[in-house]
Amino acid sequence: MGVFGFEKGFVDNQFTQLQKLRDESSPGFVVEVVSLFFEDCEKLVNNMAKALEQQIVDFKQVDSHVHQLKGSSSSIGAARIHNVCIAFKTCCEDQNRDGCVRCLQQVNHECIQLKNNLQTLFKLEQQIVAAGGSIPAMQ
Amino acid sequence: MGSNSVVSNRRMPEKMNCFDLSPNSNSDSEAEEVHVLAVDDSLVDRKVIERLLKISSCKVTAVDSGWRALKLLGLLDDEEEDKSSSSSSDGFEGLKVDLIITDYWMPGMTGYELLKKIKESSSFREIPVVIMSSENVMTRIDRCLEEGAEEFIVKPVKLSDVTRLRDYYMATREIRSAESGINVNKRKLQESFDVSTASSSPSSSSASPPSLFSSPAPCSPSSLDSPTRRPKMTSLDHILI
Numbered sequence: 231m232g233v234f235g236f237e238k239g240f241v242d243n244q245f246t247q248l249q250k251l252r253d254e255s256s257p258g259f260v261v262e263v264v265s266l267f268f269e270d271c272e273k274l275v276n277n278m279a280k281a282l283e284q285q286i287v288d289f290k291q292v293d294s295h296v297h298q299l300k301g302s303s304s305s306i307g308a309a310r311i312h313n314v315c316i317a318f319k320t321c322c323e324d325q326n327r328d329g330c331v332r333c334l335q336q337v338n339h340e341c342i343q344l345k346n347n348l349q350t351l352f353k354l355e356q357q358i359v360a361a362g363g364s365i366p367a368m369q
Numbered sequence: 370m371g372s373n374s375v376v377s378n379r380r381m382p383e384k385m386n387c388f389d390l391s392p393n394s395n396s397d398s399e400a401e402e403v404h405v406l407a408v409d410d411s412l413v414d415r416k417v418i419e420r421l422l423k424i425s426s427c428k429v430t431a432v433d434s435g436w437r438a439l440k441l442l443g444l445l446d447d448e449e450e451d452k453s454s455s456s457s458s459d460g461f462e463g464l465k466v467d468l469i470i471t472d473y474w475m476p477g478m479t480g481y482e483l484l485k486k487i488k489e490s491s492s493f494r495e496i497p498v499v500i501m502s503s504e505n506v507m508t509r510i511d512r513c514l515e516e517g518a519e520e521f522i523v524k525p526v527k528l529s530d531v532t533r534l535r536d537y538y539m540a541t542r543e544i545r546s547a548e549s550g551i552n553v554n555k556r557k558l559q560e561s562f563d564v565s566t567a568s569s570s571p572s573s574s575s576a577s578p579p580s581l582f583s584s585p586a587p588c589s590p591s592s593l594d595s596p597t598r599r600p601k602m603t604s605l606d607h608i609l610i
Contacts, residue, residue, distance in 0.1 A: 244525045244527075247525075247527055247528060250528065251420045251421065251424050253424070256420065256423075259420055262416065263413060263416050263417060263420075266412055266413050267413050270411075270412065270413055297503075300503065301411055301414065301474075301503045301524065302411050302413040304503055304524060304525045305411070305414050305417050305524060305525045305526075306413060306417070307525070
């Protein structure tokens with residue numbers, strides 16, 4: 231199920247927790263939350279990129295974006311993104327622009343990877359269910 | 370719909386379940402559900418907490434800010450804060466909730482500030498407030514507990530956290546509603562007596578709601594073991610205050 235996600239540490243136990251929250255009344259729950267997360271992520275990444283391009287970087291602002299991303303990635307179990315955010319926060323506190331830029335690139339990279347992995351996962355689950363398998367209810 | 374004449378229905382309490390629409394019904398209907406007000410500025414977190422609560426058979430109202438929460442409760446007038454009047458005098462029935470769970474770090478009004486406003490209000494201070502935070506900062510936790518938060522949960526919030534909360538608040542709800550009936554009188558009494566001789570009653574002059582340790586209410590033993598929370602101990606009140 232979430233095997234390859236777990237193997238490479240893309241998602242942690244919190245993601246499993248969320249999967250348990252699916253049921254007949256809310257089969258698309260995980261997909262919905264994950265989609266919201268990626269929307270949020272994209273917006274935050276864009277804001278951070280803009281902030282880091284400024285002549286004088288407002289590190290407090292960047293930090294508050296990172297804080298948001300750190301929070302939501304933790305809530306959905308996106309472990310690797312969460313870990314990058316921890317390092318990112320330190321760069322903000324150190325007012326290290328290059329460090330921040332590197333972290334931002336990493337965040338972006340991890341987001342794309344996670345998206346791909348989850349899309350594959352969701353597709354797989356759909357196929358299993360369509361074939362009469364026993365994943366907790368999906369649409 | 371003829372539950373105006375409750376007397377005739379009460380003869381057969383089991384059958385009453387189907388017909389009695391009165392709020393005092395003893396049936397296991399939605400009236401027994403814990404109604405939780407969830408406050409979090411993050412949409413993702415709001416969705417998650419909402420789902421956690423719904424799956425735990427709680428009724429949920431989720432808002433994105435402390436101001437909205439206060440407005441919903443009826444704690445805010447258009448012009449100024451309404452600290453003392455009951456909501457019915459405004460003609461506006463504020464939302465009735467059993468529990469408020471709020472994120473700590475929010476723009477505008479933090480969860481701590483929201484907590485303070487609720488505890489400062491005579492009409493709303495009895496509502497238990499739980500704080501959530503992604504950061505496990507001891508001073509922050511202490512500050513919230515001192516201000517009257519029931520507990521402090523470190524995110525990410527799990528289903529076990531929510532079911533534990535629900536069980537506790539279901540169990541203590543009756544006690545709290547019984548007590549709030551006599552709380553008013555108790556406060557008046559305590560005002561005339563020396564506060565320091567407050568009894569072991571959970572409703573002291575600081576009006577702290579019954580905590581896990583002082584309340585005789587049944588509660589899940591596992592709640593004491595959770596590493597992510599620090600339950601409020603009434604005994605600490607005398608040390609911290």
